[in-house]
Amino acid sequence: MALSFNVWTIYLRVDRNSLASLKQPRLLVFTLCPIMLGAFRSFIGITLLVVIKGLFVEAIFSDEAYHIDWQLSNVGPYQCVLPASATESNDQLLVLSTFNNGTMISWLNKTSGELLERLPLGYRVADAMIEHNDLFLKLEDGSINAVDSMNGFSLDHPPTEFSSSCNPDLSTIRFEDGKIKIMDHDTDLQIFSIDMPQDFKGIKYFRSDKENTLDLMYSTVGGKYTFTSVSDLTSTQTWTRDESLANIRAYTYVSSADPNLAQMFTELSQEGSMNVLEAYQFRVKQTLNRLKNYLLEKKFSVGAIVKEFLEDEDEATLHQKDVSFGLLKYLIVATEEGKIAVLDVRDGRQLWNYESGLKDILNIEALRSDTEVVIFTKSGPSLTFDITRIETEPYLLTNTNMAPVHSVEKISENGAFLFKRPGGGRFLLENPLNPITQDLYLLDHNSKELNAFIYQNEAITETWKTKVDEQEEIVAFSSRGEEHVANLGIVLGNRTVLYKYLYPHLAAYATKNEENVLTIRIIDTVSGELLHTSFHEDEVDFNFPINLVFGEHWCVYTYFSTKPVPEQKIAVIELYESLVANERVSEPLTEVNALENIQRPQFIQKAYLYPEVIKNIGLTKTKLGITTKSIILELENGQVTILPKFILSARRVEESQLSADDKKEFMVMPYLSAIPINDQAVLTHNRVLLTGPDSHLLSIPTDLESTTLVCTLGHDLFCTRVFPSSQFDKLSPSFEKGKLMATVIGLLLICFFLRPLVDTKKLKLKWLVKD
Template sequence: MTRVLSTLLGLAVLASTNLWGVLAIFDDEINSVDWQLSNIGKYECIVPVSIENSNDQLLVLSTLGDKSLLSWIDSTNGQLLDRLPLDFLATDATTSNRNELVLQKEGEVNVVIDPLNGLGNQDSDAAFDYQTYSSCRPDLSLVQSANGKLKVLDNDKQHVVYLQDLPENYSGVTYFKRCEDGSFDIITSTSAGEYQFSKVDNFEVTQSWARDESLTNIKAFAFLSAKDPLSSKIFAKISQEEFMSIPEAYTYRLSQNVQRLKNFIVERNFSVGNIVKDILLGEDDEATLLQKDINFGFLKYLIVATEEGRIVNLDARTGRKLWSFETQLKDISRIEATNSETEILIVAESGDLWHLDISAIEKAPFVLKKSHLPANRHAEPFENGEYIYLGLEDGSKTVFKIHKPRPNEEFYLLDHNETHLSASLYKDYAVENTWKIELDEGEKIIAFAKRDQSPVVSVGNILGNRTVLYKYLYPHLAAYVTGETSTETMTIRIIDTVTGELVHSVVHKDLVDLSSPINLVLGEHWCIYTYFSRAPVPEQKIAVIELYESLTPNERLSNTSSEIDALSNVLKPQVIQKAYIYPEIIKNLALTKTKFGITIRSVALELESGQITYLPKFILNARRAEEALMTADDKREFLNSPYVSAIPISDFTILTHHKHVLSGPSSELVSVATNLESTSIVCSLGHDIFCTRVSPSSQFDKLKPSFQKGQLISTVIGLLLVCFFIRPMVDTKKLKTKWFVKG
């Protein structure tokens, strides 16, 4: 009877664990962990897609770098429909009587485009005529602005048919179209980059929308972490316990936990059903989700500076604008958080230095102090913003001290431009030049990277036979790429930043296209760079250089008991390198960063196609060999695979999904760590702004919201009940076994 009862109980437990079915699913997190601000830029010209009155699309001509951009906008709601980068700079545009878009280039050369699909029409004989309706200089003879009001007159200019208040920072009317029935469309603009559309029919506004283009072309940025509002309360409670005896502290903490339990029960109206429901099936409310984002480090603030001098604070989770602040500085080069991230420094090339208080991070800041530095070509804050290194226009260097300096401080500073590299030592409140590298005539620096200072979790690579290949972890390294146009060659050099000594160099003579993007990153013991070459065939290449203390396994040459003196370092690395072919042109590179550096390091790639993807570092392995040359130990090595010259693009690593990011010519690809070791935030900042979260090693330290919490708890309870009923049976069986009693 007991055996039958336990069997039925076990079946009941299995049934209870499946009450809610299998809820674990693999969900696509698109639009939940990533966001994009798709910008058009300054509206140089606006023309209708069709000259028909029923037209519901507008074509906007703007600037993208030194070329033009065509954008299609839904005139009913302002939604951006599509964008087309052009390979030339258009100076004017108009719509012909045959509904063709005619663009004028320099030299009065006309380009005809079908405005419905963006395809060129070389056979068209349409000419550019400034009398044709709607050019980049709209007819504003019926529009007047005065005394804070915008007026639209009738055809006889006798009566006002429309009147509206001018927006703040009003700069002009960008678009005006009047139809035969008396209705008209008008777009006003502000100096801050905001555009307001209104469609007026029978003296009433029937459609209106606004677009904010102020976040186009980011010039500087800074990431700030959110402060945990509970941390101050926890710190206060811990501080109280410091003055208590052990029994008093234990009693105090127990009372606090009992009070939290009471609050939990009271919030659920003493209902057992509500308590069980919230424990097993309850979903997190907004406050709980916000606290999780703070704890996980997902809630970060992205503070950016635009080319018009506006400072904007964005929620890095969603792109929501929290506040904006006008500085009127057109040449901001750097934003740096300082004073425990309660202040930010705004540095401009003209020498202006602003201190803004952002202690209330989600509220508009205020100016603490304004200073003026020498005009500079390069500014780099260091030591958490306590100092600012300035490279001046005349080639001299100086260090500006924000606060009172501490004595006996020494800092090595590195500077470079297109023709030279130089290093300095800041000591005793003075800058002393230490070394300088001048490039040959015709050679210039194209890319530069300092060694990434993320935590190092292992000193060597474990091989398949359990031996170790020790990494060259010398911290004072930098790498730069130089190009020579006459010979179409490219050279990569890795140097010691303290002495300027050359550590390793590689020369590429395969007809390198120096006009294409060339990128470089320097990791813990490896260097990755990309370039486009035309020999033997045109192709994008990505190469890796790895530095080791010795290529003999288990041979370590560095001394683990003492720190190497940079000025007397005689240990030189041994090098392995490998090159791969990539199917698309790579525009930018960035290393994914995590809090402790345990997650597999990856390289984020921004492609010219508008996509952002990533490659795990083990794919870009310089020690990969062809399968026929691999030994049994090589095949047993963790994450080692045979060498294949071409690296395909995996659909599973596309971070932008179906989105298309227009980065612009001076965009930056950046990565910041979160509090979760598995997760890194990757952002592209340029013409568009795109941010997402990436987990190269999967989210091993975070449970999904769909995790079967209730099912797990019920399973544990069921197993405990089964053990409770089975335990007497086991004890009886053991007793009978000892007395040799057959049961």
């Protein structure tokens, strides 16, 4: 574009005196005019194209719901499959499966296999019978509950006689020659046959209402269920549901390798061996080469460049952007049945799976810059896979049989792991290629005590131990994680600073006692010193979850109490070097020995009411820690939402106590006892998640500081993108680049036509010529 403007400007600046000095002025004029007209037409055409493109923008803001998130809804292993109604017009199937130590009823569309609805019962069912539209459930103690088979409503009439509907009659089915053969009941002749998969497990459902019409469902060892409906000896519909990813037990994630990074590292290494001038020249040369290659690719066509700018990005371009921005992550998950699978975190697509046969997997961790993954089990066997080419089937590197362990924890990015044996002993396994060179302080806990250790000179030594009272039990624990801290303090409204207490060796734990008192303690993990204690004597109900998470200078915890009325509460404790503004206790750039730390924090605490029961909590994580921190809340009603940390501030006071300077502080708000749920902050929208009792809530940072990936893994799987401080480093999909381009071109056109007028006016002023 700039090159074209310069050429046209040269043509227009040939004035009358210059033409008069030429021998053939008319020939030059006739030569320039067609060129100018052609260029002008091209310019006007591009402008009209941009304007038309801008006029047809569908919306200023686009709702990204269901485009940047996905949910995998699972039923789980099928225990019993029934028709939803005994009538012939039934088009649904009922599936009974295990969920959260009880039984769940699921309704499936018989035509497509779509999951219509799920209903956890809260008790375990041993057998079931369908009669008309009544579903009779036989419990393990022999009692029978009745529900409406179409909607799950409870009924109060028992069956006249219970007869199981969970055991299909397989007398007419044969398993021969790798096929499932359905035989005629009278003639014993084959009616229909289906190829039997290699991992065939059994028939889960078989129903034949009349001659030559039947429904069949079979399962595989890998957790897939295939349904086939046959009418007039012809298969009318067939579908398969994959239930193998239900109940995730362990997980990790890896990043997609960016092919451009290798070239960037090569160039940076070359620049490192040059002086400043040579490095600058090298970088300019590389940039010009990239520009040259781009122009050659577009054949120096201005129209092609503008068209590419205006057109929607194709799949390859979007994929490369996801790789460059760090949005393409791969989840590696392990189920309770021992299946290991890799999922694309953008859409939940399964890339590959591996049946390990290990049903006691404890932990999965990525090693060696995300090129290897190791899997640990409770019984001892461990597997190591090469995932350099993660989109293809992995290569099994090692299959090691270790001693049985109780837990495995990764304690170093270098690949060091702490193992705890069932008897209480501990040992550390480190990477021989990257050994630990500094002392490590470790803290372990169980329900009755805290144990601290130091790893020094390749040996683990116990440093201190703390036991809780006999009537107490540890119900929650969280230590301060290693994360980036963008600000050392909080800027107040009068431009003074309140300095955060950023000592790294901190942890918090919650205990309960027989009087239903919840106690929160904050300790120094190196010395074991108790720094703060908080009691809650409002009749805490420990049948509800107790959650605790430790942030950069604060900890947040949740509990449910019954006094004065039953309510969910969420509380925060904040730690500061001093509660006096501009008073800093720590010395900048001074390293303090953890065993000799004498600086003690000062605390502020506040509690709030929340309208829903909170099942699990987590923290959003970003690459540099600049984005506003938010608390991720997994609710008992099946929703996942986020709560900005500034709402959970311990420094919020009543509005009458806010001064004029206080109101100038960033995101300050008066204290209100209740925190409502913001509908726009509900990440799951109108979805309902069934995560189970041992769900995992995680936040994955990306290369965009504004963006983090939030996933909850359990019975169901759900992932989405979250922008705690909005997308300040990326244009939204609804950005009207067409109108912006039209405005820029319009301004350039105005300057193009006004420039000769300005030059003429300046010339007249110099020669004192009046208009």
